[in-house]
Amino acid sequence: MADNIRVRFAPSPTGPLHIGGVRTALYNYLFARQNGGKMILRIEDTDQTRFVPGAEQYIIEALTWLGIEFDEGVHVGGPFGPYRQSDRKEMYRQYSDQLIENGWAYYAFDTPEELDIIRKQYEAEKKAFQYDASTRDKMKNSLTLPTEEVKNLLESGAAFVVRFKMPENEEIHVQDLIRGDVKVNSGLLDDKVLFKSDGMPTYHLANIVDDHLMDISHVIRGEEWLPSAPLHVMLYKAFGWEDTMPMFAHLPLLLKPDGNGKLSKRDGDRLGFPVFPLRWTDPVSGEVSSGYRESGYFPEAVVNILAFLGWNPGTEQEIFSMQQLIDAFSIERISKSGAKFDLEKAKWFNHQYLIHRDDTELAQLFQNVVAEKCVNADFERVKEVCPLVKERASFVNDLWDQAKFFFVAPESYDEQIIKKRWKEDTPTHLNRISEIIASTQPFSKDQAHDRVMEYIQQNSLNTGQIMNCLRLSLVGAAMGPDLFAIIGILGIEETQNRIRKAVDTIKI
RNA sequence: GGCCCGUUCGUCUAGCUGGCCUAGGACAUCAGAUUUUCAUUCUGGAGAUCAGGGGUUCGAAUCCCCUACGGGCUACCA
DSSP, X not given: OOSSOEEEEOOOOSSOOOHHHHHHHHHHHHHHHHTTOEEEEOBOOOOGGGOOTTHXXXXXXHHHHHTOOOSEETTTBOTTOOOBGGGGHHHHHHHHHHHHHTTSEEEEOOOHHHHXXXXXXXXXXXXXXXXXXXXXXXXXXXXXXXXXXXXXXXXXTOOOEEEEOOOSSOEEEEEETTTEEEEEEGGGSOOOEEEOTTSOBOHHHHHHHHXXXXXXXXXXXXXXXXXXXXXXXXXXXXXXXXXXXXXXXXXOOEEOSXXXXXXXXXXXXXXXXXXXXXOEEOTTTOOEEOBTTTTTOOHHHHHHHHHTSSBOOSSSOOOOOHHHHHHHOXXXXXXXXXXXXXXXXXXXXXXXXXXXXXXXXXXXXXXXXXXHHSSOOXXXXXXXXXXXXXXXXXXXXXXXXXXXXXXXXXXXXXXXHHHHHOOTTHHHHHHHHXXXXXXXXXXOHHHHHHHHHHHHHHTTOOHHHHHHHHHHHHHSSSOSSOHHHHHHHHHHHHHHHHHHHHHHHOOO
C-alpha cells in the first residue's frame, strides 16, 4: 500500500443518502482507518438542477450518527479545501483550458436541442448516436469550425461545452482492486462533456481534478462508475497525472430484496424496511421516508449489517464492532456480485446488539419508551425488567410489548386461555395463593415459589392449570418470563390486586 | 442495440494458489427436547448436482471457451 492513504466519500446532495451510499462511505472509512490514512468528505454539487436543500446536512448527520468520522471535509475543513465543488468552481476552467491547449479536448457549440434532434434521427434508423471520433467532424465544434468563427463565438458569449477528445482506437486498462484488469477500447467511448455551458464542470472533470488536487490515493465507489472509469483513466493520462493516479475499487451494488435491479430510494417503504439511515422529509413533496435510526436500529448494528453486505472476514464471526471491522477489513475480500438486503438478518443483528448492551444503558433507552407509553415508571423497575425480556426483542420498542404488564395491569384476559384453563374452583385457589404470597416471610420470588408449589402439591392440584391461571391474572396472557420473577417485581400488593381483579372479572 | 461487470442453499456468504467439498457457516424455515405459558436455549433435519454446455487435467465449484440469465452504464446527472 502507498505511504499516504487518502480516500474520499463524494456524494451529491441530491437527496438523502441511501444505505448503498452509506456502505460506500463505511468501506472508505474502514480502509482509511486501517491504514492510518485520511478520510475526506467532498460534496459534489456540480449539478445545480438537482440540488436539494438539507441533503448535505443530512449526509453529515447520518454518517455522524453511524460513527463514520472524517479527517477533512466540508464540515471540518482541512488543508485541501474547499471541499464543496461549487466553492471550487473557479479552478476547474483552467483545467479544461489545459486539455484544450494540449489537444485533448475541444469546444462544442451544439445545443441540447440540436443534439436531441440528431439523436432522434439516429433512433429512427434504429441506431444510437454517439458524439465521438466517427461523428464529431460533422458537428458544430472547434474541430470543424474555422478558428476565426470559434474565436468569435467564444467572444460573443455563445453557449459552449468542452468535450473530451476520446482517441479513436486505444486499449484502455483499468486496474480494479476488486475486479482485476478491466479493459475497453476507446473507440467505444464517446466524447464526454467535461465542462458545461453553465460554467460548471461535469462529474468527470471535477472528480479527476479534485482527486488529484486532494492527493487521493484510492477511489472506492459503487460499481455504477465502472463504465466511466476508462474515461477517468484517460483523463489522468491527458493531464499527465498517470504516476499519481489513484487505485480503483468498484463496489458491488446493493440490490432490491425482491425481484431485480439496484436498490432505489423508493424500495424501502414499499418492502417494509428503511433504505435511509435517518428519516427524511422531502422538502418539496413533503413525503416522508423512514430511517434506521427512527426505526429503532442501533448505529453499531447498521454498521455491522452494511459491512457484511458485500464483505466478510472469512471467519465465522459475524458480530463486529467498528474497531474490529477496521482491523479485519480488506478490499481483497469484497465480493464481486451484488447483494440483496435481508430484513430478517438485519433484525437479528440488531437483536444481537440489543441483548449484549449493558443493562443500565438498555434500561435508559427503554425508560424513554415506557415514559411515552404510561405514567412515571421507576427506573429501578425498568432496569430489573430489561434483562428478563430482552431475549425476546429485536428493538427497544419491542421491549414494551414484552414487558408492558410490569407497568400496567392487564385490561383484558386471553379468552383462549380462560377457556382452556379456568375452572370453577380456580378463584378459590387463586385467592388462597394470593394470601400465601402475601404471608410469605421474608418475601422473595423463591420463597413465594416454594410456598405456592407446596400448596399445589398439598391439594393435589394440576400445576399447569393453576400456574397458567395465575399468569393470566397477572399478565393477561400466556406469555412473559418466569412467573415468580414477575411476582417478585410486581410485589405483594400489586400481585394481590391483580389476582383480585381477575377473580372478579373472569366469568365462565 | 452497444459496452462493461457478475452468476455457490430462499437470503448473506465460505470456497479463490485445482484433490481435505459426499460444498461449510449465518439468517429464515421445519422437527424434537427443556419450560407452569409465550419466548429463549439446546439438539437435529431439510435446503445449492456450485447457471447450462464444452474443454484442460489422473482429478474442477475452483483454470479456459461458448451460451443463457441477471445487473450496471450508454445525458451539458452524479
